[in-house]
Amino acid sequence: MKIEDLIDKGYFLRELPPPFNSLTLGNNYAKIKTAWDKFDNSIKNEFNETRFAVLSIPKVGLVRRQLGIPNPIHFIQLSEIICSNWKAIEKIFAQSKLTASHPIVNTKQGRALVTKLNYREFKHRCIIDSFDKLYELKTDISKYYPSIYTHTIPWAIHTKKKAKASRKDLTLLGNQLDRFIQKGQSGQTIGVPIGPDTSLVISEILGCAFDAALVAKFPFIKGYRYVDDYRLYFSTQAEAEQVFRHLQGILTDYTLILNEEKTQLKKFPFEFESEWAMALNEFKFSDKLKAKANDLFDYVSLSFKFANLYPKDTVLKYAIKKLMGIPIEKENWELFESLIYKISLIEPSVLPDTARILATYEKWVSKRKLAKVIKEILKTSLTKGHSFEVSWALWIAKTFGLKLKNDLAKPIFDSNDYFSILIALDMKATKLVSASTTHLVKDLEIDSFKDEKWLFAYEAIIKKWLKPKDSNILSKTKYFMTLKKFGVSFYDNSRQVELIKLGKEKKIPVKKSTATNNGYASLAGYE
Numbered sequence: 289m290k291i292e293d294l295i296d297k298g299y300f301l302r303e304l305p306p307p308f309n310s311l312t313l314g315n316n317y318a319k320i321k322t323a324w325d326k327f328d329n330s331i332k333n334e335f336n337e338t339r340f341a342v343l344s345i346p347k348v349g350l351v352r353r354q355l356g357i358p359n360p361i362h363f364i365q366l367s368e369i370i371c372s373n374w375k376a377i378e379k380i381f382a383q384s385k386l387t388a389s390h391p392i393v394n395t396k397q398g399r400a401l402v403t404k405l406n407y408r409e410f411k412h413r414c415i416i417d418s419f420d421k422l423y424e425l426k427t428d429i430s431k432y433y434p435s436i437y438t439h440t441i442p443w444a445i446h447t448k449k450k451a452k453a454s455r456k457d458l459t460l461l462g463n464q465l466d467r468f469i470q471k472g473q474s475g476q477t478i479g480v481p482i483g484p485d486t487s488l489v490i491s492e493i494l495g496c497a498f499d500a501a502l503v504a505k506f507p508f509i510k511g512y513r514y515v516d517d518y519r520l521y522f523s524t525q526a527e528a529e530q531v532f533r534h535l536q537g538i539l540t541d542y543t544l545i546l547n548e549e550k551t552q553l554k555k556f557p558f559e560f561e562s563e564w565a566m567a568l569n570e571f572k573f574s575d576k577l578k579a580k581a582n583d584l585f586d587y588v589s590l591s592f593k594f595a596n597l598y599p600k601d602t603v604l605k606y607a608i609k610k611l612m613g614i615p616i617e618k619e620n621w622e623l624f625e626s627l628i629y630k631i632s633l634i635e636p637s638v639l640p641d642t643a644r645i646l647a648t649y650e651k652w653v654s655k656r657k658l659a660k661v662i663k664e665i666l667k668t669s670l671t672k673g674h675s676f677e678v679s680w681a682l683w684i685a686k687t688f689g690l691k692l693k694n695d696l697a698k699p700i701f702d703s704n705d706y707f708s709i710l711i712a713l714d715m716k717a718t719k720l721v722s723a724s725t726t727h728l729v730k731d732l733e734i735d736s737f738k739d740e741k742w743l744f745a746y747e748a749i750i751k752k753w754l755k756p757k758d759s760n761i762l763s764k765t766k767y768f769m770t771l772k773k774f775g776v777s778f779y780d781n782s783r784q785v786e787l788i789k790l791g792k793e794k795k796i797p798v799k800k801s802t803a804t805n806n807g808y809a810s811l812a813g814y815e
Contacts, residue, residue: 307781308778340473343675348637427517633661642684646785654703700729
């Protein structure tokens with residue numbers, strides 16, 4: 289495990305718009321580490337604890353999830369511990385006979401770490417290995433990441449007895465992980481940030497401890513765990529109920545609980561996939577223009593039907609993934625575009641996919657229609673603090689050169705949504721926004737580099753989008769001044785969403801893009 293890869297690919301959230309990244313931090317890690325190690329204790333103590341930046345994302349329907357980006361100081365420290373102890377951590381993973389999600393180093397593009405099996409492979413493996421069992425127990429841990437008690441990490445690694453007897457022994461891996469997770473969340477011992485790959489490692493260390501305790505008591509268990517999702521198989525209902533009660537007890541010892549609403553005990557035969565997933569997967573689209581238009585109309589109508597029938601399922605997210613693989617001709621674009629916009633308004637978690645579709649078919653996008661959709665998303669999301677929706681709507685608007693009126697821009701600059709504020713500042717620099725930002729200067733102070741405003745304060749200053757009252761403020765924050773010295777930036781507006789690969793037989797003409805250096809304007813066709 290290379291620490292540069294963990295910092296570069298495993299730090300920032302995949303749910304963020306494309307300009308947000310940690311590539312330059314990973315590339316310059318060695319030089320930054322050398323400089324930081326030379327700081328005296330007074331500088332280090334000043335940044336003893338920090339808070340992470342928060343992104344609120346939609347899950348399904350009204351349910352939301354809070355993701356976090358730790359301060360780079362403590363993310364690097366935690367990453368160093370994980371990477372230097374990676375072989376020991378892998379041995380912990382190897383002790384579980386149930387895990388399907390333990391992290392492995394990703395040698396391809398994407399995240400630094402990926403799970404051993406993906407979720408579909410996990411479901412397949414469950415059926416393959418439970419061929420002789422008739423009962424399935426399906427359950428998961430309630431609010432897993434936000435509920436993790438960091439002091440239980442050393443319990444999982446060293447046993448509860450040893451960990452409690454050696455609470456201050458920082459030679460123990462568990463204590464080191466516990467300490468630096470706390471440092472990155474202002475000393476809080478409840479929860480770990482959702483999003484960074486480091487948190488996947490922590491969750492699996494705990495998960496493998498749960499698995500080992502369960503198998504030790506019931507060695508006959510068949511099935512797997514995927515992060516916080518258990519699927520276990522038995523010969524009798526009594527066995528399943530006994531195991532469920534014991535699993536509840538194990539988790540109680542770790543201050544966690546099972547989600548009883550999602551717990552199901554079923555006897556075969558029953559369907560492996562939901563009705564809606566099978567129906568949408570089997571839907572066929574014609575290659576003929578008029579017939580395809582009818583198919584698009586019917587497919588989205590069917591998706592809406594199932595979204596109403598299964599409001600807790602990710603029906604529309606599934607539906608748009610299939611639509612992304614359907615080549616669209618110009619004659620059908622007007623209908624397709626409107627259908628995509630309607631899905632985006634209903635289920636805004638699809639906005640990254642919407643952005644990819646619009647970028648791929650940029651030549652045909654109606655800016656008039658897009659501007660109305662963006663306005664509608666912003667009006668709906670701004671008052672609710674929905675940072676995911678606002679940030680993606682702004683990024684799409686910037687990509688297509690859409691100006692934002694002051695009545696929409698002002699609430700963004702008045703909010704605590706610092707991801708969206710940075711995009712809006714970028715838009716102001718390119719004259720797509722004209723609202724006043726002078727009041728934001730008050731947030732450019734020393735403490736801002738320690739709390740959830742750290743990303744906003746750093747980027748606003750180095751990009752010269754805002755001028756702090758103290759022109760030397762960055763030099764007074766030695767950690768961040770070092771980042772600037774080595775050219776680290778967490779916001780690169782030349783990055784853009786990946787275009788959809790449509791196949792050689794379909795070419796979409798591309799005009800010069802309205803975005804700056806967006807990475808797709810020069811392409812004439814896509815494979």
